[in-house]
Amino acid sequence: MTGLLAVGVNVGIFLVLSVWLLISEKLLVRYGKCVVTINDGALVMEKEGGVTLLTALYENKVFIPSACGGKATCGYCKVNVINGGGPVLPTEIPFLSRGEMRSGTRLACQIKLKENIEIALPEDLLAVKEYRAKVSLVRKLTHDMKEINLDLIEPKEIQHRPGKYIQIQAPGPDGAVFRAYSISTPDYVKDKVQLIIRLVPGGIASTYLHNLKEGDEVKFTGPYGEFRLSENPDTAVLCIGGGSGMAPIASIIDSIYNRWPERTCYLFFGCRTTGDVFYLDRFKKMAEKYPNFKVCYALSDPLKEDEDWDGDTGFIHLSVDKRLPKNLDLQTFLCGPPPMIEAVQEVLKNKGYNPEDAFYDKF
Ligand SMILES: Cc1cc2nc3c(=O)[nH]c(=O)nc-3n(C[C@H](O)[C@H](O)[C@H](O)COP(=O)(O)OP(=O)(O)OC[C@H]3O[C@@H](n4cnc5c(N)ncnc54)[C@H](O)[C@@H]3O)c2cc1C
Ligand code: FES
Structure with missing residues (x-):
């Protein structure tokens, strides 16, 4: 009985200390301005420390992929860190191969800006834009699959290669969520994006997309993805x-x-x-x-x-x-x-x- 009481007291003290540390970090610790340098200075941004690298990039309109809202469960938000960023966190390890760890790959959502940081991103990612689009067609393909056409409002055109995907912003219970959806339109169609969406029972974004009506407006970022069709017609x-x-x-x-x-x-x-x-x-x-x-x-x-x-x-x-x-x-x-x-x-x-x-x- 006394043993149980002692464990309870220890857990209680640990919890109080953790909460106190979190609150004091938020209220008292000021990291000052941190400089984020991308691709040898191709893009340089200054940001008040304390936010994650993912947030800092997003607020400066650098839209790297992220499907879990920074919870370290999707592993999409990989960046190559050249300098700074602190040690790799345990939350990142399941998503990084040994080679990636050796070469400085990190999850942007797990890096808190506390100092200047230098990173490298694929050039393609710097071209990713945020789009507004209007639903122009919703067509049922099967019992759980819909085709959805999005006419671009702003910007009016998207440059993409076959097989690329976008990240749709959908309203979730705790704020906006982002999910990846492949573009089904060919590369020569630039003023609209067609999606094929399978309804995942209880799924946040697929339910939102299946409920869209013609005339509704949506937001997305893109294009993303590694697919690269060979230009050799003999292949x-x-x-x-x-x-x-x-x-x-x-x-x-x-x-x-x-x-x-x-x-x-x-x-x-x-x-x-x-x-x-x-x-x-x-x-x-x-x-x-x-x-x-x-x-x-x-x-x-x-x-x-x-x-x-x-x-x-x-x-x-x-x-x-x-x-x-x-x-x-x-x-x-x-x-x-x-x-x-x-x-x-x-x-x-x-x-x-x-x-x-x-x-x-x-x-
Ligand atoms: C590169 C890429 C391209 C994609 N392109 C498309 C596309 O063109 N069309 C399309 O419909 N989807 C596509 N997806 C899947 C899509 O991103 C979402 O994962 C899917 O729509 C579920 O999201 P949700 O918000 O509806 O479900 P969530 O709210 O994320 O999940 C709800 C529940 O469903 C489970 N779940 C999540 N995803 C799936 C799944 N795919 N199958 C079964 N159960 C699941 C979760 O574990 C959870 O329990 C793509 C994914 C990737 C990575
Ligand atoms: S945003 Fe999902 S792991 Fe970083």
Whole structure:
């Protein structure tokens, strides 16, 4: 009994001290002005210390990706720190590989500005802008998937490469949240952005997007992402996806055939049932027009007795195994749920392709 009382008293003292430390840091500690130098001085900003690097960048209109609002749960907000920033925090470790830690990669949301700091960012990120757009079309694709067109208001144009994504701002219970959504429009469409959104039950941003009506206004930043379509028309392109992974894939395929009608491209798309299938007719028509475009959809759930289906059955990686030739000069894009991506990577490895060379977005 006395032991329990002693533990209780100790925990109480620890809690009071922690709260006191937090309050005194907020009220008493002044770090003064801190200078943030980006890319060898290409951009220099001054900010009152005490805020996170993520906040400092955002307030100066440098929009690096962040999907968790700075809670260290998404791992998107990586920056390369050249000088300053203090030691790596335990909250960052799960998101950083050994190589990244050696090269100074940090999570911007976990760095508190207490001193001058020098960082390096990919040039692409410095071009990211904040956009206002108006919903011009909402179309149901399946029971849980909607296509949403956003006409840009300001800025009026977006420069993007196929497969890039934006970060939509959605109202959450504790303030705005940001979520990544791939652009499904091809690179030559610059005055609008189309999204394909799967409704996640209870999900903040997907519910907000599914409830949008024509005429509503939204805010987003972008474009983001590593996808880079090869400019060599002799390189075949392999797109494998499932669900809302269709969005970047549609952008890639439309961009390809707008520029290179002869280019070889394989599309493998996995769905559970016929109720999850969309865009198949559109791609079949494209395949008639562009003979080097090969389309394969596969259903993983068993067919009902009265259902008509001339595509594959089984998981999509099995179709890739059966239909994808070996020894191609190939560039691969994988966009779908993690188990699908892992199964496909194994198939590609067995066919002699290096899965490390593939671009992938897990969603
Ligand atoms: C690069 C990138 C591109 C993306 N592009 C698209 C896109 O084009 N279309 C699209 O619909 N989504 C896309 N996503 C996923 C999207 O960013 C959100 O994660 C998703 O919409 C859920 O957000 P939410 O706010 O609705 O759910 P949250 O409020 O974040 O989550 C609610 C609950 O659902 C769970 N959950 C979160 N995400 C998923 C998920 N994907 N599947 C199942 N359960 C989940 C959470 O664990 C939580 O329990 C993309 C993600 C990335 C990283
Ligand atoms: S913003 Fe999510 S980990 Fe930093």
